[in-house]
Amino acid sequence: MHTDVAAGITRGPDILSQLLKYPDRKMMELTWTVSFACCDALARTREAALETMVRPSNGFLSALPANDYELIRLHLRTVDLPHDAVLVETGETLKRAYFPHRGVISLVVKLDKGEHVQVAMIGRDSLLGTLSTMGDACALNTATVLVPGLASVMDLDRLHIAADQSSTLRTLLTRHGLAVYAQVQQTAGCNAAHPVEARLSRCLLHTHDLSGDFRLLLTQEALAQMIGARRNSVSLVANTLQQADFIHYSRGHIQIVNLDGLRETACECYATVKAQYDRLLGAH
Numbered sequence: 001m002h003t004d005v006a007a008g009i010t011r012g013p014d015i016l017s018q019l020l021k022y023p024d025r026k027m028m029e030l031t032w033t034v035s036f037a038c039c040d041a042l043a044r045t046r047e048a049a050l051e052t053m054v055r056p057s058n059g060f061l062s063a064l065p066a067n068d069y070e071l072i073r074l075h076l077r078t079v080d081l082p083h084d085a086v087l088v089e090t091g092e093t094l095k096r097a098y099f100p101h102r103g104v105i106s107l108v109v110k111l112d113k114g115e116h117v118q119v120a121m122i123g124r125d126s127l128l129g130t131l132s133t134m135g136d137a138c139a140l141n142t143a144t145v146l147v148p149g150l151a152s153v154m155d156l157d158r159l160h161i162a163a164d165q166s167s168t169l170r171t172l173l174t175r176h177g178l179a180v181y182a183q184v185q186q187t188a189g190c191n192a193a194h195p196v197e198a199r200l201s202r203c204l205l206h207t208h209d210l211s212g213d214f215r216l217l218l219t220q221e222a223l224a225q226m227i228g229a230r231r232n233s234v235s236l237v238a239n240t241l242q243q244a245d246f247i248h249y250s251r252g253h254i255q256i257v258n259l260d261g262l263r264e265t266a267c268e269c270y271a272t273v274k275a276q277y278d279r280l281l282g283a284h
Helices: 003-011 015-019 024-052 059-063 066-073 129-134 157-164 167-193 198-211 221-226 231-243 259-265 269-280
Strands: 077-081 084-087 096-109 118-122 142-155 213-217 245-249 253-256
Touching: 015 066, 059 167, 066 157, 066 167, 077 118, 084 096, 096 198, 096 221, 118 142, 118 198, 118 221, 129 157, 129 167, 129 213, 129 253, 142 157, 142 198, 142 259, 157 167, 157 245, 167 198, 167 269, 198 213, 198 221, 198 231, 198 259, 221 231, 231 245
Parallel strands: none
Antiparallel strands: 077 142, 084 142, 096 118, 096 142, 213 253, 245 253
């Protein structure tokens, strides 16, 4: 490109008058300059529109760069998450990825004698389907709705295709998968080593963080699954937390009234999992 010509166009207030000064080849160079400038302006306008596009209130979707979000945007649809709905059973093929806006999804291991133990929870910060997108779609555990709400969903195959097209999307999926894995292994250690009161405080805090609610509808059965304990133990511990004025508890209705009290009662596992999530997802 002729530098004097380009400079002239840049400095001149009237592009048309500048064009009249240059015949033939220089006219073509000037036309190219103007065309390139228009294309660049259109690209910047499109990028700005993508960045300002309203997105669902889910942490994973909000963290996506504009181009990555555009890869999946048209495939997203909104669904209700009804209480106790089973999204996938152990051994089934997970067909959809779920991005909760509100509500909490519980990942549960079912044992042969009928015991159900929760190993992780997924809420508005993440998605169900991270590892399935990147590998085998066979569910390793049962996913049920613990707290009702709303979610964006898309076919897992579509998300897999989008991930194949973007390294940044693959990286974010990996980080969310690692965060869930960190929660699973911390839960295993917690259920084996820590007292029931500490485990229940941890789970209530985590459920509050994921749902954003202080009022929770959690039956004794659900609480027992959450902490890997018997129902009668749950009743005793819930009454202890209520007497300490940390929660109000009646017939499955829980209102958290003292977060600091629950934090003091919870074991270190709550802070450990939160730190892992902040490390893996906070700056990405």
